Amino acid sequence: MTGVPDTGDLAIHTTGLGKSFGKRRAVNNLDLAVPRGSVFGFLGPNGSGKTTTIRMLLGLSTPSSGTMSLLSQPMPAAAGQVLPKVGALVEGPAFHLFLSGRANLTRLDSADSTADRSTRTRRVDAALEKVGLGKAAKLPVHAYSLGMKQRLGIANALLRERELLVLDEPTNGLDPQGTREVRHLISALATEGTTVFVSSHLLSEIEQMCSHVAVMSVGNLVAQGTLEQLRAQGRRGVKVATPDTSVAMAVLARLGLDPHVEPVPGGEDGMVGAVLGPEATEPEHLVEGLVAAGVRVRGFTVQPASLEERFVALTGEGFDLVQ
Ligand SMILES: Nc1ncnc2c1ncn2[C@@H]1O[C@H](COP(=O)(O)OP(=O)(O)OP(=O)(O)O)[C@@H](O)[C@H]1O
Numbered sequence: 001m002t003g004v005p006d007t008g009d010l011a012i013h014t015t016g017l018g019k020s021f022g023k024r025r026a027v028n029n030l031d032l033a034v035p036r037g038s039v040f041g042f043l044g045p046n047g048s049g050k051t052t053t054i055r056m057l058l059g060l061s062t063p064s065s066g067t068m069s070l071l072s073q074p075m076p077a078a079a080g081q082v083l084p085k086v087g088a089l090v091e092g093p094a095f096h097l098f099l100s101g102r103a104n105l106t107r108l109d110s111a112d113s114t115a116d117r118s119t120r121t122r123r124v125d126a127a128l129e130k131v132g133l134g135k136a137a138k139l140p141v142h143a144y145s146l147g148m149k150q151r152l153g154i155a156n157a158l159l160r161e162r163e164l165l166v167l168d169e170p171t172n173g174l175d176p177q178g179t180r181e182v183r184h185l186i187s188a189l190a191t192e193g194t195t196v197f198v199s200s201h202l203l204s205e206i207e208q209m210c211s212h213v214a215v216m217s218v219g220n221l222v223a224q225g226t227l228e229q230l231r232a233q234g235r236r237g238v239k240v241a242t243p244d245t246s247v248a249m250a251v252l253a254r255l256g257l258d259p260h261v262e263p264v265p266g267g268e269d270g271m272v273g274a275v276l277g278p279e280a281t282e283p284e285h286l287v288e289g290l291v292a293a294g295v296r297v298r299g300f301t302v303q304p305a306s307l308e309e310r311f312v313a314l315t316g317e318g319f320d321l322v323q
Helices: 050-057 079-085 101-110 117-130 146-157 176-191 203-209 227-233 245-254 283-292 307-315
Strands: 010-021 024-030 033-035 039-043 065-070 073-075 086-089 164-167 195-200 212-217 220-226 237-242 260-262 270-275 299-303
Touching: 010 050, 010 195, 024 050, 024 065, 024 220, 033 195, 033 212, 039 050, 039 176, 039 203, 050 065, 050 195, 073 079, 079 086, 086 146, 101 117, 101 146, 117 146, 146 164, 146 176, 176 195, 176 203, 195 203, 203 307, 212 227, 212 307, 220 227, 220 307, 227 307, 237 245, 237 283, 245 270, 245 283, 283 299
Parallel strands: 039 195, 039 212, 086 164, 164 195
Antiparallel strands: 010 024, 010 033, 010 065, 065 073, 212 220, 237 270, 237 299, 260 270
């Protein structure tokens, strides 16, 4: 793909990154380029290698092959300098349910030997404010909703000034309200200039909050770039409303398309749809061909290229489109 930025501008850069578990290749030859300042969606179905990649990036697991850098410094060699600038939410920190949100963050910060004790109270309160838990700071965590717990996890990642935030499926298991809260929080953090790398199996989510996306399929990177770049690579579709579906199918097939009939409840008309490949006959010629063959064309629409179509074409599988 085009548009891969200068490596000096990259918050995350990997080349040929791979990880095997025995014979299973969980991540294969991964070249990721995450621009600084982006909200970068790491999209893929369950089991496609997202968590494995994130664990390697954060030094929680050793790669089987390849190189990686975070904030332009080699990992894991520079982990000591880099990781304090990187906040992460991976598999959520374990909270004590009977302690308050504030007490939990204080404990987690105390467990970090590199954290500055003298600024602890201020940093904990600032992080709670930032994620909108200022008012709930004194409540025990068992009284928090799932969305609040997830935001507390993000607050934990924000106990210091961070240049990069790495969030593994931060909305997993949340209801629509919790999902919205986390999404808004991520967008707010991004406007402050923090680079956010966020994994998800939900296309709709990535579409709503990310500027860039990388798509994983069975351990392989199958696309990477801005959302616009990916959308532009998608293929248009056509839909023909007609009572003569079999003839319309035959005509479109003769014109090189792979048409299908879509069910239409009630009414006489059927709907024949087809995806237009790069070499496909232009829509006006399709209409010409249909009419010449006697097909009663009662409706004809050209649908713009969509991200959804692109992802399905890239991965060969459907993504969950809505929660
Ligand atoms: N510790 C491990 N030992 C053996 N296999 C593993 C291990 N961790 C991950 N895998 C395998 O590697 C593949 C990728 O898993 P990974 O968790 O990275 O995917 P994912 O995209 O994050 O999916 P999910 O959202 O379900 O976590 C899967 O087939 C998984 O079973």
